[in-house]
Amino acid sequence: MSSLDRSQKLTIAMPKGRIFEEAVHFLQQAGLQVTAELQDSRKLVIPVENAQLEFILAKPTDVPTYVEYGVADVGVVGKDVLLEEERDVYELLDLQIGYCRMMVAGMPDWKPTEAPRVATKYPKIASRYFREQGQQVEVIKLNGSVELAPMIGLADRIVDIVSTGRTLKENGLIELEHICEITTRLIANRASYRMKSGAVDDIAQKFMEVIPRSIR
Amino acid sequence: MTKPLGFEKPLGMRDILPDSLVKQRHLERALRKCIEPWGYEEISTPSLEYYDTVGVASAIVTDRMFRLLDKQGHTVVLRPDMTTPIARVVSSLYKDVPLPIRLFYQANVFRAQEKEAGRNAEFFQTGIELIGDASEDADAEAIALAVFCLRAAGVATFRIAIGHVDFVEGLLEEEIADEEVKSQFRTFLYERDFVGYRQLLSSLELPGESKHRLESLLRLRGGKGKIDEARELTVNGKARRAVDTVASLWDALEAYGVTDDLLLDFNLISNLNYYTGVVFEGYAADLGSPLLGGGRYDHLAAQFGRPAPATGFAIKMDRLLLVTPEMDGPPPARVLLCYTAQRRREALAEAQLLREDGLVVVTRLIEQESDVTDSDKAVYAKIICMTQKEE
CATH class of the missing domain: 3.40.190.10 (Periplasmic binding protein-like II)
Structure with a gap:
């Protein structure tokens, strides 16, 4: 099972706009290799070398759509968008940013x-x-x-x-x-949550360590 | 609504063109070949059912059913699933057939969609129902057969997640007294909103130990080891029995040799108030939504007057098509055989001989050889013209 997870790349959908900078800072704190490229790039799909990671930069309202359809495994998005879009995704963590x-x-x-x-x-x-x-x-x-x-x-x-x-x-x-x-949430696709359970749990754990224990 | 244009179809309805249908039929044959040797017999039921019988008993909510009136003024529905009509048959036409009964189907079902047309409102399922066996070995049979079906269809990488509704129920009963709060927890799990679940948990005045147990539920997903972790979270009663059932189920599945493709997930809730025991969902790599769903539904048959435990699953064929390899080998070569009226008898006999040899032969009456066009040459592997009378 773990060999399967390791061989699979995790695609993360990130919201451009209001919460983008805070979200990138959060990812850096969680130890993800988010380079300046992500912030400055005009590219919409950005692979991270040697990390089995890939970012999709999307309009915030589209993040839950990408995740529901599974083109992104997980996503970072505001609760306002989740409440409005009503997509069928796992809402895994409250990142306590973008308040x-x-x-x-x-x-x-x-x-x-x-x-x-x-x-x-x-x-x-x-x-x-x-x-x-x-x-x-x-x-x-x-x-x-x-x-x-x-x-x-x-x-x-x-x-x-x-x-x-x-x-x-x-x-x-x-x-x-x-x-x-409203705060920012980590969401996951239904199938990725199980097919890539190791990778999804891994990123959730890294994020969890950044969130202050008292409020997570 | 504006008047539909000629090419438009009702929301969520789709045409299946020959290339896709060939593959779907091929997959259906592969699944049938996999299922029949396990003793399941195929059944077909009507597309229309009364709302008051099948509609009411179905797990699908009324909002998502296509409802219409028949000539007598009864509300009828396009069948939203196959499990409910089969429960009706087992309790009526089959009421004297001894249990257990094993049936399978390859059929279309209808569920109205509200969101974009990418979601089908009519879709094809291949599924099985095992009615009249309450043992964990019946659950194991359904899950193992699901694994064998996905293998037979050629799905490269898949996983089936297994849970038990009584584990969540029992844990909530042990820890929470207030019905309203319990139902809130259930809804958060059903909506897959773990953030809401944790927020509700932290808002409650509960002993630290209880909070720990309810929080740990969210992490009970993984291999065999999760059975012991789950057991440690329960005190007694319902949840403990659910864990014991899952443990024996896992043993049975090990006997089938299929556990490499399985995953335990104790917070899996497939459908509120419908499933009564073991539940499972199948996923494939690179497919965003579940490929199959199933579980134990011991209360359905009783609604038709013949109480019986039951389990089963349904595979969504449109999704299966997306994750199975292209079929082996090229399609049989198509031959165009053109003939003039004088040589009709001879040409049609020749065509039949070629067909019996396994070729696909299309015949066409022409006046002269030049009637054959360039587009014919692009479509057909071979063109035979029988125009002049042989000497």
Whole structure:
């Protein structure tokens, strides 16, 4: 069994964007040979010499898709993406990086409206949340600059991730409701979790040692 | 929805063109040849079943069934699996046939898909059901036969993960009193969310020893050694019996000589509230999703009035196609035999002789030899023209 695992290369899907730098730093702490090449490269698939490892750089929302279909064995991705994408993958570890909060935000003078409209990059999370609150809202999917929506009257509230709260503040918005905490997770493909159990366990163990014991 | 265009098919439905179908049929024959000598007999059941019988008893959730109305106004479903119709047969037409009963099938099943069309809504399965034998040797037979099937199909590298639903159940019963919390743990395992599982665990007021046991469950995946590790985590009762069953099962599987292809996984939960004992899932290298699934389902037959323990598995043929080698040898050469009306009798007799020799012969009526086109020359290995009357 172990000979099988050793002979197999592990492909790791990494999210470009918000959590990329923190994730690379985390990988380095875990002793993985992540070179500057990974951070600077325009290449999308980057093999690591002598390490039976390979990185795929992907848009964060695509990381769970790559892992579900097995083109990547494991992936590093935010819980916000996992909640929105609802992919069938193993969620192995909370890496405790990329911390932020999923919030409902709006103008300071927000009052309930007759036909509430919510703008968000996370339509599934928003719909599910308001349903659980017993509210029927119209969810408007946007792909960026969600904070703009209440200012220009497209929606009366937004659902988005907030880390420092600066962007909200600069746009004159305040946090109205807290939906959940978001951190970065290690996920694994269902088949890789068993076919490459040695390699997957090995990387999970290395990651585990970086996470402070008290919170892992 | 906009009106479908001529080339479009309902979500998740696909055509299987000749090249793929040849390989699928070849694999089906290989599997049949592997399964029949174990005493399994092939069965076929209707594509449509009543929702109130097979639909309700099936492990597949109602949301994923294609439901429609028949002429009498009954809700019917396209069969979502083959196990349930077979349980119906065993309890009705076969009710006087003594147990155990061994049946197999090669059939299509239907499950509606919500996500992208890459997931098939109609797919072919080859599967077996062993009904009326509660022993671990019956579980071992099903798992060993699954291994032999994958070998017969030519899957180069595969592994079957084995678990037992009562281990997780028993462990939760030993450690957690609150039903609601138990169900949360189960859901996290079912959704493969180990982070959520650990967060729930750390939020509970439990003795350190209990937390350790529940946490260790997530790591109970590996070879034979995991049986002893699992035993150490249990105090008594259900979980301990599950470990003992898995231990005897492993012994039986060693007797079959198949344990090199197996992996124990005590946190494997295949389907909530359906499987009742040993469960297993098969994976192949370079295939992202399970190739086969199976396990013990002792409560299903009783829903049709003939309580009987049962076990079985189903292989997904579309996935098997992706991980099996191309077939040996070139396909038989295709010959085009063209003839004019005058030589019809002679030409058709010749074609039949060639077919009996094992060639594939296509015949065509032409007026003159120049009717044969360049594209014919590309398609056929040999072209024979019988045009002029022989002297």
